[in-house]
Amino acid sequence: MHGTVMDPPSAAPPLVAAGDTSVPAWSLKDVAGRTTLLFFGYTSCPDVCPTVLADWARAKRALGSDTADYAFVFVAVDPARDSPETTRRHARQFDAGFLGVALSDAEVATVTRDWGFAVYPEGDPRQPNYTVAHPAHAFVVDRRGRLRLMLRPGVRGEDIASDLRRIR
Amino acid sequence: MRISRAISVASVSAFALGLSGCSGGDAAPAAAPTRASSPLAAHAAWSRSADSGATAAVYFWLVNRSTVADTLTGARSELAEETTLHVSMEHGGTMHMAAVASLPVPAKDSVAFQPLGAHVMLRGLRRPLVDGDTVALTLTFASGRSIPVRSGVRLP
Numbered sequence: 309m310h311g312t313v314m315d316p317p318s319a320a321p322p323l324v325a326a327g328d329t330s331v332p333a334w335s336l337k338d339v340a341g342r343t344t345l346l347f348f349g350y351t352s353c354p355d356v357c358p359t360v361l362a363d364w365a366r367a368k369r370a371l372g373s374d375t376a377d378y379a380f381v382f383v384a385v386d387p388a389r390d391s392p393e394t395t396r397r398h399a400r401q402f403d404a405g406f407l408g409v410a411l412s413d414a415e416v417a418t419v420t421r422d423w424g425f426a427v428y429p430e431g432d433p434r435q436p437n438y439t440v441a442h443p444a445h446a447f448v449v450d451r452r453g454r455l456r457l458m459l460r461p462g463v464r465g466e467d468i469a470s471d472l473r474r475i476r
Numbered sequence: 477m478r479i480s481r482a483i484s485v486a487s488v489s490a491f492a493l494g495l496s497g498c499s500g501g502d503a504a505p506a507a508a509p510t511r512a513s514s515p516l517a518a519h520a521a522w523s524r525s526a527d528s529g530a531t532a533a534v535y536f537w538l539v540n541r542s543t544v545a546d547t548l549t550g551a552r553s554e555l556a557e558e559t560t561l562h563v564s565m566e567h568g569g570t571m572h573m574a575a576v577a578s579l580p581v582p583a584k585d586s587v588a589f590q591p592l593g594a595h596v597m598l599r600g601l602r603r604p605l606v607d608g609d610t611v612a613l614t615l616t617f618a619s620g621r622s623i624p625v626r627s628g629v630r631l632p
Contacts, residue, residue, distance in 0.1 A: 352599070354533040355564045356571050358524050359591040362632055401525075402632050426570050437558055437599055444571040461571070462592050 309471050310463040311445060317454040320447070321422035323383070325409045331392035334409045339379040340453055343475050345468075347446040348419075348427065350386035351398040353439070356461055357382070360446060361402040366465020368403055371472065375405065377451075378472060384410040385419075385427045386440050423447075450475050514623055515542035516581070516615075518589075521627035523611050528604045533562075533595040534611060534627045539586040546617045548579045548587075553613035557600030564592050578618070605629045 323336040323346070336344070345364060349357035364380050371378060382399040384390035390398075392410040399408025411419060420427050431438035448457035448471070456475050459468065521536035540546055553559045564573045579594060581587055589595050596613065605611060609629035616622045 352531040353573070354531040354597050354599075355562070355573060355595050356592060358533075358632055362524065365632075397527075401527075430572060430574070437560075439573045441570050441572050444566040444569055461566075 309457055309474070310467050311457050311459040311471075313457055314455050317450070317456050320449045320453055320455040321419075323419060323423075325383070325392070325411050325415055327392050331396055331410075334407070336449065336453070339381070339407075341451050342377055342379045343451055343472055344379040344381060344449040345446050345459070345472070346381050346383060346449065348383045348385050348425070348443050350384050350440045350442065351390050351394055352386070353442075356444075358402070360461055361399065361406065363463065363465045363468060364406070364446075365403045367468035367472065368405065368465075370466050370469035374473075379407060380405065381407045381409060383419075384408065385416050385442055386429075387411060387413045387416060388433065448472065448475060514621060515544075516540055516546065516617065516621055516623050518615060518623060518625040521611075521625050523598075523605055523627045523629050524632040525607050525609075525629050526601055526605045526632070528601055530601050530604075532556075532598045532601060532605055532611075533591075534598065534613060534625070535589050535591065535595055536625060536627065537586050537588060538581055538615070540581045540583060543583050544619075545583045546581045546619045546621065548581055548615055549577070549618050550616045551596045551613055552616070553598060553611065555602055555605075555611055555613070556598035557602070558597075559613065560597050560599070561594070562597045563594045581617070607631045 325334045327333045347360050368375055384395040390410045395408040395410040399406040416427055425443040428441050429438045430441055444461055445458040448459055450456045517539050518536040519539060521534060523532050523534045526532040551559045561576050561579060562573050563576050607630055611627040613625050614622050615625060
């Protein structure tokens with residue numbers, strides 16, 4: 309495995325995005341039964357987030373015909389700049405099957421508390437060029453809703469696919 | 477905080493230098509004739525496709541064939557509202573991206589600008605970057621030199 313294996317695994321914390329008038333609400337429960345990759349980032353992240361999503365796209369291709377068993381979810385944690393529609397469109401640029409979900413300020417506060425990671429703006433958040441500190445790892449939740457792996461960034465798509473196949 | 481970040485950036489760039497391995501005289505840059513005398517060149521530049529208004533990164537190998545070290549001090553492009561040097565780094569499980577004022581380019585060596593590390597950031601793209609497209613930018617150095625870079629755009 310390419311990252312930190314959670315052993316024994318425990319139930320993944322809840323993850324809920326209310327959406328808005330154009331994008332329906334989404335919950336981690338919606339992908340129950342599928343092995344799910346989650347990455348928390350922001351759409352104006354030029355380096356790490358698109359690198360992760362591009363590696364996911366390769367992983368999904370490597371999984372071949374099994375892809376219905378997996379969900380790939382990019383979760384935006386930059387409510388000031390990322391709308392639900394912006395985020396959905398961003399994720400689909402990497403693969404039409406990827407989900408893009410945007411969190412509100414209140415949802416970011418809930419998720420960072422429940423999942424135990426930090427998200428905060430760096431630079432002046434009143435300026436358009438601030439950046440966002442976000443988790444480095446992608447989280448892998450198994451089909452039973454248990455957190456199984458924290459996948460480090462920079463892992464090749466083929467290796468991600470191999471890890472996902474091993475998570476039952 | 478500010479001091480620790482400066483140290484972190486220094487260590488990241490040192491790490492990038494440690495990875496470099498294409499120094500030497502075999503990498504003749506395919507530059508315009510007027511630039512042929514420059515010992516500095518950016519090779520294999522690429523960017524991911526991106527929407528208009530989005531933020532993108534440019535990656536390349538920066539080669540210095542000179543026996544004199546130089547320092548990359550800036551980048552500019554008419555394609556974006558803002559063009560800056562950035563370094564991504566991880567601390568304790570959290571990913572950060574910091575703007576840096578400069579990055580050293582040692583003599584007879586090369587520096588990797590690559591995903592999850594140093595990159596040129598184009599913020600506020602004035603047009604979309606499409607697969608097969610080319611991004612033109614200019615890198616400027618403490619020595620006063622500047623070099624053009626043509627970055628190929630590929631699918632994200």
